[in-house]
Amino acid sequence: MEDFAWQRATSTEEAAAASTHTTAEAMVTLTGTPGDAQATLVKAGGVDLLDLMKEGLVRPACLIDISRLPDLSGIEIRPDGSVRLGALTTLGDIAAHAGLRRSHTALVEAAAQAASPQIRNRATLGGNLLQRPRCWYFRSAAHHCLRKGGAHCFAFRGDNRYHAVFANNGCAIVHASTPATALLALGAEVELADSAGHRRRVALEDFFVLPEADMRRENILAIGELLTAVWLPPLPPSSRTRYLQVAERAAFDWPLAAAAALLDIDAAGICRAARIVLGAAAPAPWRAHQAEALLVGTRISSDTAAAAGEAALTGATPLSQNSYKLPLLATLVRRAVAGAAALPAYPGAP
Ligand SMILES: Cc1cc2nc3c(=O)[nH]c(=O)nc-3n(C[C@H](O)[C@H](O)[C@H](O)COP(=O)(O)OP(=O)(O)OC[C@H]3O[C@@H](n4cnc5c(N)ncnc54)[C@H](O)[C@@H]3O)c2cc1C
Ligand code: SF4
Known part of the structure; x- marks a missing residue:
C-alpha cells in the first residue's frame, strides 16, 4: 500500500468539501494503472476502502475519516414509526436492535447474516451500501475490465458462477450489499448531504445504477456528497x-x-x-x-x-x-x- 495523508473530519460539510472523488471515479483509468493518485476519499469503517488500497486498485493521496461525526450516528425510531439510521450505524448495531427486529424484521435478519461478527462491528451501513462489487476480475489488479475503464468483461467467457442472472448484459456484477436487499423491500430512502449543508433524499431504488445506465459506478452519489442517513418509512399495521x-x-x-x-x-x-x-x-x-x-x-x-x-x-x-x-x-x-x-x-x- 502506498503512503497517504489522513484527515479527521469535524463536520459533515467539511468532509463533503474535502472529498475530491467518489471511490468509483478514483478507480477508473484508461491505462490500467491503479486509480487517481490525487484523490481525497471518504473513509468510514475502512473495511472496503482499505481492501481496495491494499490490492493496489486505488491509491488516494488522502483519506478523510468520517467515523467520529456525531450527526451520522444512531438509530432513531420516530413516533410515526419511521426510522432514521445514521450512516455510521454498524451492521452489528442493526443486528442487535430489539425495536427494529419487531418493526423491520427483514433488515435485522439481513444485517445479522452479513459478513462475520468482527466485520459487522466495524462495517457502517453507509459504507456497506457504497462498497464496490466483489467480481473477482474487478478485484484483481491484473484484470483491467470495463468497470475500471478497460475494454473487456472477463466474466462472460470466464468464471461467472457468482455473477448476475438479471440485467447482466455488459457487466454482470451482483450488488455486494446484503442489507440493501431488505432495505429495498422496506421502501428505504438514502439521505445525501453536500458541503453547503444541503440535504436530499433519494429512494434507494433510484440511488442504484444498472450497467446499462453507467458501467463504472453502482450508485448516483456525486462528488462532494456524503451519505448521511438511511430512512425507513412507517410500515402499515398488519x-x-x-x-x-x-x-x-x-x-x-x-x-x-x-x-x-x-x-x-x-x-x-x-x-x-x-x-x-x-x-x-x-x-x-x-x-x-x-x-x-x-x-x-x-x-x-x-x-x-x-x-x-x-x-x-x-x-x-x-x-x-x-x-x-x-x-x-x-x-x-x-x-x-x-x-x-x-x-x-x-x-x-x-
Ligand atoms: C470477509 C468479508 C465478508 C463480507 N461479507 C459481507 C456480506 O456478506 N454482506 C455484505 O453486505 N457485506 C459484506 N462484507 C463487506 C463489508 O460489509 C463492507 O466492506 C463494509 O460494510 C463497508 O463499510 P465501511 O464502513 O467499512 O466502509 P468504507 O470501507 O469506509 O467505505 C466504503 C466505500 O464507501 C465510501 N463511504 C463510506 N461511507 C460513506 C459516506 N457516509 N458517505 C460517502 N461515502 C462513503 C468510501 O469512500 C468507500 O468508497 C464483507 C467484507 C469482508 C471483508
Ligand atoms: S462483470 Fe463487470 S466487474 Fe466483472 S469483469 Fe465484467 S465488467 Fe468487470
Missing part, C-alpha cells in the same frame, strides 16, 4: 417482513442468492400489498414485480408462495455457470413469502 439467503458458508460469505419480502395482509388474510426483492441476482437489488403482482389480492398459501417464487424468475438470463441460482432464488422467495405471512402482524408505531 405488515410483515422476512429476509432469507443461501451462502456457501453460513458465516463470513456473501450470499449466493437472497430474497426479501414485505407483505401487508388484511384481517381477512388477503394480501393488500407486496414488495419482493432478490439479492445476489443483479447489479442492483432486483424487484420481482411479477411475483408481487401475483400475490396482491390473494390469500397467501403454500401454492401462492411457490407461484411467486417461479414468477420471480421472469426475465432471468443466466450465464454459462450460474443457472444454479434460479432454483435457489425461487425457493428463497417461496420461503420468504410463506415465512412473512406466518409472522404476527407488526402492531404499528410505538
